[in-house]
Amino acid sequence: MNRTLDFNQYQQGLEEDRLLGLRCKACATVTVPPQAVCRSCAGRDLAVEELEMRGTLRSFTVIRVAAEGLTPPFVVALVETASGAWVMGNMEEIDPDAVDMALMGRAVTIGSKSVPGDIYAVGDMRSLTFRLA
Ligand SMILES: [Zn+2]
DSSP states (O other): OOOSSOHHHHHHHHHTTOEEEEEETTTOOEEOSOOSSOTTTOOOOEEEEEEOSEEEEEEEEEESSOOTTOOSOEEEEEEEETTSOEEEEEEOSSOTTTOOGGGTTOEEEEEEEEEOOOTTSSSOEEEEEEEEO
16 A cells, blocks of 8 residues: 555654654644554545644553563653644653653653564664653
8 A cells, every 4th residue: 555654754754853744635634653544534635744743641651561672660651742643652751650640731742762673573663752841
């Protein structure tokens, strides 16, 4: 399937400190990370757009039992980006043992870091990270 923005291009954008999304030309919804169709209307007429690297923390959890290769505890968060799309990533520079519901609604900046691939991955990849603004 031909994609307007493929996974490797999305990863390359993160490498360059750019968050790339897809804006639907039919309904204006932003989809990120990239998919073949609009997340709202399933439209296929999508344009690549560089998104602001900021958002609002909408939900989080503390991971205490992690998958192979990851070192717990750490905080995984859902962030509503300034573009309206929601993305998942890891909170940085925060003590997992000290977080509470006061995190909800806090402004964050969005970045990324390289994470090692596991036995199922083709190699290292970039993962989204968030820091309190
Ligand atoms: Zn759409």
